[in-house]
Amino acid sequence: MIPALLLFLSPVQARGEAMDAPPSMDAYYHYILGYEAELASGWEDALKHYQNALKFDPVSPSLKIQIIGVLTKMGNIEEAVSLAEKNVRENPEHLPALLQLAELMRSRHKPEEAIKLYKRIIKIDPDRDLAYLHLGALYASERKFGKAKAIFNKLLKKSPGEATAHYYIAIIDMENKDYGSAEKHLKKTIETDPDFDSAYLNLGMLSESRGDIKEAEEYYRKTVEINPHNTLAREKLTQFYIEQKTPEKAITELKEMHIFDPANIDINLKLAFLYLGEQQYELAVAEFRKVLESRPGVIVPMYYMALALEELGKHDEAVELHNEILSIDPKYKKSYLHLGFIYAITDRYREAAQTYEELLSFDTEEPAPFVHLGNIYIQMKEYAKAERVITDGLALHGEDVELHFTLAVVFERTDRFSSMVSHLRRAIELDPKHADALNYLGYSFTEKGINLEEALELIERALDLKPDSGYITDSLGWVYYKLGRNEEALTAILKALEISGDDLVIYEHLGDVYLALDRQAEALDAWQKALESKDEDEEIIKRVEEKIRLHKKTE
Numbered sequence: 001m002i003p004a005l006l007l008f009l010s011p012v013q014a015r016g017e018a019m020d021a022p023p024s025m026d027a028y029y030h031y032i033l034g035y036e037a038e039l040a041s042g043w044e045d046a047l048k049h050y051q052n053a054l055k056f057d058p059v060s061p062s063l064k065i066q067i068i069g070v071l072t073k074m075g076n077i078e079e080a081v082s083l084a085e086k087n088v089r090e091n092p093e094h095l096p097a098l099l100q101l102a103e104l105m106r107s108r109h110k111p112e113e114a115i116k117l118y119k120r121i122i123k124i125d126p127d128r129d130l131a132y133l134h135l136g137a138l139y140a141s142e143r144k145f146g147k148a149k150a151i152f153n154k155l156l157k158k159s160p161g162e163a164t165a166h167y168y169i170a171i172i173d174m175e176n177k178d179y180g181s182a183e184k185h186l187k188k189t190i191e192t193d194p195d196f197d198s199a200y201l202n203l204g205m206l207s208e209s210r211g212d213i214k215e216a217e218e219y220y221r222k223t224v225e226i227n228p229h230n231t232l233a234r235e236k237l238t239q240f241y242i243e244q245k246t247p248e249k250a251i252t253e254l255k256e257m258h259i260f261d262p263a264n265i266d267i268n269l270k271l272a273f274l275y276l277g278e279q280q281y282e283l284a285v286a287e288f289r290k291v292l293e294s295r296p297g298v299i300v301p302m303y304y305m306a307l308a309l310e311e312l313g314k315h316d317e318a319v320e321l322h323n324e325i326l327s328i329d330p331k332y333k334k335s336y337l338h339l340g341f342i343y344a345i346t347d348r349y350r351e352a353a354q355t356y357e358e359l360l361s362f363d364t365e366e367p368a369p370f371v372h373l374g375n376i377y378i379q380m381k382e383y384a385k386a387e388r389v390i391t392d393g394l395a396l397h398g399e400d401v402e403l404h405f406t407l408a409v410v411f412e413r414t415d416r417f418s419s420m421v422s423h424l425r426r427a428i429e430l431d432p433k434h435a436d437a438l439n440y441l442g443y444s445f446t447e448k449g450i451n452l453e454e455a456l457e458l459i460e461r462a463l464d465l466k467p468d469s470g471y472i473t474d475s476l477g478w479v480y481y482k483l484g485r486n487e488e489a490l491t492a493i494l495k496a497l498e499i500s501g502d503d504l505v506i507y508e509h510l511g512d513v514y515l516a517l518d519r520q521a522e523a524l525d526a527w528q529k530a531l532e533s534k535d536e537d538e539e540i541i542k543r544v545e546e547k548i549r550l551h552k553k554t555e
Contacts, residue, residue: 024056024057026053027054027057027060027063028053030049030050030052030056031050031053031066033049034046034048034049034050034053034066034070035066038066038069038070043070043073043074047067047070047071047074050066050067050070051067061087061090061091061094061096061097062096064083064084064086064087064097065097065100067083068083068084068087068100069100071083072104077104077108080104081104081105081108084100084101084104085101087100088101093124095121095124095125095128098117098120098121098124099131101117102117102118102121102131102134105117106134106138111141111142114138115135115138115139118131118132118134118135118138119135122135127158129155129162132152132154132155133152133155133162133165133168135151136148136151136152136155136165136168137168139151140168140171145172145176148168148172149169149172152165152166152168152169153165153169161192162192163189163190163193163196163199164189166185166186166188166192167185167186167189167196167198167199169181169185170182170183170185170186170199170202173185174202174206179206182206183203183206186199186202186203186206187203190203195226196226197223197224197226197227198223198230200219200220200222200226200233201220201223201230201233203219204216204217204218204219204220204223204233204236205236207219208236208240213244216240217237217240220233220237220240224256228256228260229260231257231260234254234257235257237249237250237253238250238253238257238270241253247274247277247278248278250274251271251274251275254267254270254271254274255271265290265294265295268287268290268291268294269287269288269291269301271283271287272284272287272288272291272301272305275287276304276307276308279311281308281309281312282312284304284305284308285305285308285309285312288301288302288308289305292305297328299325299328299329299332302321302324302325303321303322303325303332303334305321306318306321306322306325306335309321310338310341310342315342315345318342319339319342319343322335322338322339323339326339331362331363333359333366336355336356336369337359337368337372339352339355340352340355340356340359340372340373341372343355344372344375344376344379349376350380352372352376353373353376353377356369356372356373357373360373360389364393367393367397367400367402368402370389370392370393370397370403371390371400371402371403371406373389374386374389374390374393374403374410375406375409377389378406378409378410378413381413383410383413383414386406386410387407387410387414390403390406390410391407394407400430401434401437402427404423404426404427404430405424405434405436405437407423408420408421408423408424408437409440411423412440412444417448421441421444424437424440424441424444425441428441435461435462435465435466435469435472436462438458438459438461438462438465439459439462439463439469439471439472441455441458442454442455442456442457442458442459442462442475442479443455443475443478443479445458446459446479446482449482452483455479455482456479456480459472459475459476459479463476468499469499470497470498470500470501470503471496471500473492473493473495473496473499474492474493474496474500474505474506474509477489477490477492477493477495477496477509477513478493480492481493481509481512481513481516486513486516486517487517489513489516490514490517493506493509502529502532503533504530504535504537504544505530505535507526507527507530507533508526508527508530508540508544508547510526511523511524511525511526511527511530512547514526520551523551524548524552527544527547527548527551528548531545
């Protein structure tokens with residue numbers, strides 16, 4: 001494919017040619033008025049005055065050229081072409097008239113007519129370089145590459161410093177995958193014209209294609225240095241920086257692009273996504289807002305703006321945006337998932353459950369909504385509903401690890417130990433690196449005081465996968481305690497407190513370990529701290545209170 005750049009050379013400017021001397025002051029007067037009106041974009045007035053001038057000088061080809069130019073600007077193309085053809089018939093060797101008609105034919109995608117005209121122009125004036133360039137470009141647009149290159153080479157013999165001819169030969173070579181020749185001609189282009197920005201751009205693309213990233217970046221940078229408006233070069237640099245994982249440089253390029261193209265909303269969108277990836281959520285939201293002001297109701301930017309708001313903790317705004325998305329597309333799954341999540345983390349469990357139930361009413365293809373809904377019902381202590389949902393999910397997605405794990409939690413909460421063990425073992429079988437399932441099973445055995453060696457092995461495997469988990473570290477300490485390895489238990493549980501901070505269960509375990517080590521004051525202090533924690537699990541609180549009561553009774 002020939003790039004569009006090859007086809008859009010500067011149009012012929014008829015005024016660049018000597019103007020026919022008007023035969024009378026009347027013609028001259030109307031010509032001046034027409035010219036002034038044209039400069040002010042007053043096409044109707046310009047046309048009227050030029051036509052009046054033509055009445056006083058009906059044979060002037062230059063006046064007709066001015067009229068044709070105004071007709072073209074007014075969109076009266078057929079009338080302009082008709083008059084241009086008449087002008088050429090009346091003045092078959094008048095170069096401005098020929099050039100104007102050739103340009104009209106080229107712009108109307110009539111290459112054969114335009115080619116004939118440029119050939120006539122070159123025959124009349126072999127030194128008119130622009131005609132060679134237009135003719136070569138037309139041949140190239142028709143994929144007559146041999147003829148195009150022949151014309152460009154002919155021009156180079158006559159005018160060796162014609163950088164544009166080298167450039168167009170390079171473009172044709174690139175189209176034909178002759179990259180060596182293309183590079184040679186591109187370098188010739190910048191030799192003869194060091195400010196030819198498009199040549200640097202294409203040299204950058206050639207360098208990038210052969211993996212010379214550093215050289216490619218240098219060429220792209222040189223392109224925008226010469227022409228800060230070269231959007232393609234900046235886009236190349238932006239994409240290049242994204243691929244090289246240097247988003248801050250990509251952001252800089254996009255901001256520069258926006259200076260020169262402030263109305264380009266796609267730049268705002270790209271900036272928004274880059275800010276989102278860099279966790280600069282306020283900036284991301286600001287850019288998404290600009291996009292949505294220009295393109296209201298477009299779901300993708302709405303969705304990602306909602307995610308940024310969610311990360312900022314602006315949950316009400318995020319919920320409002322997700323609901324707006326669902327009013328546009330009632331089956332937009334991702335918004336249901338995030339709505340459910342926001343409701344869950346803000347303790348709006350009933351709304352979360354309703355959201356996931358609604359999603360599952362029309363889409364059961366993924367296991368995640370079953371898992372989320374099951375966990376919501378667990379939080380609400382509605383275990384029968386949780387079991388129903390997870391069982392329904394397993395009927396469709398029997399190999400899903402999280403469904404087995406979540407059902408195991410339901411069985412643990414409803415005192416069905418063997419069923420819990422069965423599903424935890426299945427989860428571990430499906431994913432041997434499921435740290436939570438390994439820890440859950442190991443801790444459950446520890447609490448029961450059974451299979452303690454296996455429990456230790458399970459918990460150690462979990463801790464290898466999540467070495468910074470306070471809860472798994474506490475499980476390790478607890479199984480050490482159950483095995484009578486109290487000093488190791490103390491070390492592990494103190495480390496768990498360092499990681500997790502104020503935690504009811506860990507403080508309870510610490511107290512029990514201190515008691516086993518006969519460090520009774522420290523045991524009492526640990527249990528007291530357990531009661532001071534923010535956890536409100538009434539069952540554990542009662543258990544700790546009973547330990548304190550018994551301890552004080554024996555003092």
